[in-house]
Amino acid sequence: MTEFFQHLVNGLSLGSVYALIALGYTMVYGVLQLINFAHAEVFMLGAFSGYYLASWLPAFQRGPRFLVVLSLSMAICAGIGVVIERFAYRPLRNSPRLNALITAMGVSMLIQAIGQLPFFMGPSPRFFPPLLPNRSLLSVAGVGVTTLQAVTLGSAVLLMIGLHRLVFHTRFGAAMRAVSFDGRTAGLMGIDANRVIALTFMVGSALAAAAGILVGLSYPRIEPTMGVLLGLKAFVAAVLGGIGNIRGAMVGGMTIGLVEAMAVGYGSSSYRDAVAFGILILVLVFKPSGIFGKAVVEKV
Amino acid sequence: MTCRQSRGPLDRGVGRSAIPRGASLVLLCAVVALAGCERKSGARSAPGLGTGGGSSEATEILFGEVASLTGPEATFGQSQSRGIALAVKEINEAGGVLGRPIRVITYDNQGKPTESAAAAHRLVVRDRVHVLLGEVASSRSLAMAPIAEEHGVPMISPASTNPRVTEGRQWVFRTCFIDPFQGRVMARFAREELGLTRVAVLRDVRNDYSVGLANFFVDAFTELGGTVVSDQSYSAGDIDFRSQLTEIRAKNPEAIYVPGYYTDVGLIARQVRELGMNVPLMGGDGWDSSKLYEIGGDALEGSFFSNHYSFENPDPIVQGFIARYREAYGEVPDALAALGYDAARLAADAIARVGSLERAAIRYALATTREFRGVTGTITMDDHHNPVKPAVVLKIRNRAATFARTIEP
Numbered sequence: 001m002t003e004f005f006q007h008l009v010n011g012l013s014l015g016s017v018y019a020l021i022a023l024g025y026t027m028v029y030g031v032l033q034l035i036n037f038a039h040a041e042v043f044m045l046g047a048f049s050g051y052y053l054a055s056w057l058p059a060f061q062r063g064p065r066f067l068v069v070l071s072l073s074m075a076i077c078a079g080i081g082v083v084i085e086r087f088a089y090r091p092l093r094n095s096p097r098l099n100a101l102i103t104a105m106g107v108s109m110l111i112q113a114i115g116q117l118p119f120f121m122g123p124s125p126r127f128f129p130p131l132l133p134n135r136s137l138l139s140v141a142g143v144g145v146t147t148l149q150a151v152t153l154g155s156a157v158l159l160m161i162g163l164h165r166l167v168f169h170t171r172f173g174a175a176m177r178a179v180s181f182d183g184r185t186a187g188l189m190g191i192d193a194n195r196v197i198a199l200t201f202m203v204g205s206a207l208a209a210a211a212g213i214l215v216g217l218s219y220p221r222i223e224p225t226m227g228v229l230l231g232l233k234a235f236v237a238a239v240l241g242g243i244g245n246i247r248g249a250m251v252g253g254m255t256i257g258l259v260e261a262m263a264v265g266y267g268s269s270s271y272r273d274a275v276a277f278g279i280l281i282l283v284l285v286f287k288p289s290g291i292f293g294k295a296v297v298e299k300v
Numbered sequence: 301m302t303c304r305q306s307r308g309p310l311d312r313g314v315g316r317s318a319i320p321r322g323a324s325l326v327l328l329c330a331v332v333a334l335a336g337c338e339r340k341s342g343a344r345s346a347p348g349l350g351t352g353g354g355s356s357e358a359t360e361i362l363f364g365e366v367a368s369l370t371g372p373e374a375t376f377g378q379s380q381s382r383g384i385a386l387a388v389k390e391i392n393e394a395g396g397v398l399g400r401p402i403r404v405i406t407y408d409n410q411g412k413p414t415e416s417a418a419a420a421h422r423l424v425v426r427d428r429v430h431v432l433l434g435e436v437a438s439s440r441s442l443a444m445a446p447i448a449e450e451h452g453v454p455m456i457s458p459a460s461t462n463p464r465v466t467e468g469r470q471w472v473f474r475t476c477f478i479d480p481f482q483g484r485v486m487a488r489f490a491r492e493e494l495g496l497t498r499v500a501v502l503r504d505v506r507n508d509y510s511v512g513l514a515n516f517f518v519d520a521f522t523e524l525g526g527t528v529v530s531d532q533s534y535s536a537g538d539i540d541f542r543s544q545l546t547e548i549r550a551k552n553p554e555a556i557y558v559p560g561y562y563t564d565v566g567l568i569a570r571q572v573r574e575l576g577m578n579v580p581l582m583g584g585d586g587w588d589s590s591k592l593y594e595i596g597g598d599a600l601e602g603s604f605f606s607n608h609y610s611f612e613n614p615d616p617i618v619q620g621f622i623a624r625y626r627e628a629y630g631e632v633p634d635a636l637a638a639l640g641y642d643a644a645r646l647a648a649d650a651i652a653r654v655g656s657l658e659r660a661a662i663r664y665a666l667a668t669t670r671e672f673r674g675v676t677g678t679i680t681m682d683d684h685h686n687p688v689k690p691a692v693v694l695k696i697r698n699r700a701a702t703f704a705r706t707i708e709p
Contacts, residue, residue: 123370264543
């Protein structure tokens with residue numbers, strides 16, 4: 001039983017990271033019907049912004065330093081998200097969807113390849129500085145929770161609540177849902193679709209940056225190719241929850257994290273990735289719209 | 301706007317004009333990505349000599365190197381490349397081989413087996429190199445080996461320890477020991493020196509090297525009377541190992557054998573400590589990189605790994621190499637640099653011994669190598685093109701690998 005709860009804790013802390021990244025995929029899909037493959041690279045750039053900020057901002061002490069690095073990285077990546085949208089996707093807004101999809105892959109590969117040049121990040125993994133002390137927070141009957149696991153889960157949940165309020169309780173959220181529902185009509189009603197889309201990219205990219213920092217803290221090895229596998233898993237999580245649906249991304253991320261932890265714990269660890277991608281196949285075969293795909297009419 | 305809008309005649313014009321721009325952007329991305337993976341470096345560029353492989357064949361000896369200069373285990377390729385470059389520079393300064401200078405052509409494989417095969421093919425067919433050098437990782441050497449076989453070009457892998465790399469092949473050699481031996485070394489050390497009986501194994505299931513080494517360790521350790529209490533796996537690139545380690549913790553082992561690459565081992569070590577386990581980790585030569593200590597930090601203190609050489613070896617050959625390497629690159633060479641150095645010198649030695657650039661003659665000279673004095677030990681090729689040489693076990697103290705013991709074959 002001890003093992004079960006330890007797997008539960010492990011799964012939830014990993015799942016919250018998947019969920020944060022999945023939110024970016026799902027939001028962009030919601031408004032543009034575009035799978036933004038470059039999102040995984042924004043996540044990677046978030047981790048690296050945190051890395052560089054932490055080494056350039058030694059003046060801040062431990063507690064606030066984490067929050068300063070987190071918010072600045074989120075701001076930087078929000079900017080990067082807008083730039084990607086402006087130069088890679090907006091020119092293709094009216095061309096067939098496939099063009100935008102291939103462009104997304106191209107942008108993803110471009111950022112990965114450039115990141116590996118020695119002039120930028122270089123190919124070798126870097127050590128992410130410990131912004132927060134990592135110690136055992138509580139230990140009940142052999143089940144340990146570290147401070148970092150708690151911070152990861154806590155920050156992820158707070159950010160998701162914030163996003164939920166933004167989307168469902170603000171004017172911007174209403175505009176976003178309107179564009180998602182029908183972009184042309186929303187435009188006729190006086191909503192500036194381009195602005196809404198740019199803002200969506202900003203929010204999604206900021207969440208990816210937060211995920212990058214949280215991953216860097218818990219798993220302090222960052223490299224330009226770190227987004228590939230995590231991004232793919234998060235994408236699976238978004239599809240599982242019903243791509244385009246915010247609650248779906250949260251639930252999907254947590255589910256994938258938990259299923260992976262349990263698959264390793266009670267099945268065979270060799271099949272960890274196979275389980276995650278097997279879920280994707282099952283979802284696509286039996287319920288292509290995902291868990292929340294049909295239950296909720298309103299998409300974001 | 302969404303893509304849900306109708307494509308009426310009004311939209312058509314806008315759509316058209318955007319298509320070529322999109323296509324060119326994709327093309328641009330592809331070109332940049334491709335340009336990033338290819339790097340030529342002449343270890344010694346003689347002015348006036350043609351750069352094309354074919355035209356300069358008469359005057360230069362060409363070594364073709366495939367290295368992981370980028371990708372997840374980039375320090376492997378960078379060390380190998382530096383070792384080879386240093387050896388070639390020294391040979392050329394001493395007058396070259398058969399009166400000719402050596403030139404190294406290096407292609408980056410981004411740490412991917414498919415790219416390694418492509419790079420090897422290009423070196424063999426287009427650059428027409430005399431000897432193929434590389435790779436460190438067994439998976440990537442295994443991708444190169446069939447090309448060397450098919451085209452009849454001698455290939456030396458400096459550091460691939462998986463037996464299948466040279467098994468049943470005519471043209472493929474290596475300068476390192478092989479995994480059945482390396483696995484046995486750590487099993488013997490754990491049983492005889494540390495007196496351990498219960499050990500867990502955590503292997504990288506997507507890596508030929510890691511799977512092979514784990515199997516050889518398990519066989520040897522059980523044969524010596526020990527028990528493997530848990531055998532878990534991960535895939536390279538994973539960041540979370542807590543689930544596997546929670547399983548291992550439940551079995552209460554005395555040590556964990558992690559025959560993976562340094563990139564993953566550092567993170568694994570941290571998570572082992574976070575889960576409250578204080579047992580030592582053990583591993584193989586894939587641990588050898590300064591990055592290991594950067595990522596693993598203090599979590600690796602007191603752990604052991606088997607390796608090809610120790611920088612504490614007082615042998616003048618070793619110390620001389622370390623001094624020259626340090627002068628050139630400003631760091632202590634790891635084992636992969638030492639093996640790269642040995643591989644390039646072995647190739648030059650074979651050419652000098654046989655006095656010919658005929659590929660079949662070089663192959664013959666390599667196969668009959670006896671008592672070649674390298675930095676990583678004395679190399680005598682056995683019938684399967686594997687050198688017979690001792691291994692060292694290193695202990696990690698104060699974030700450095702200190703010598704613990706030599707184990708003879």
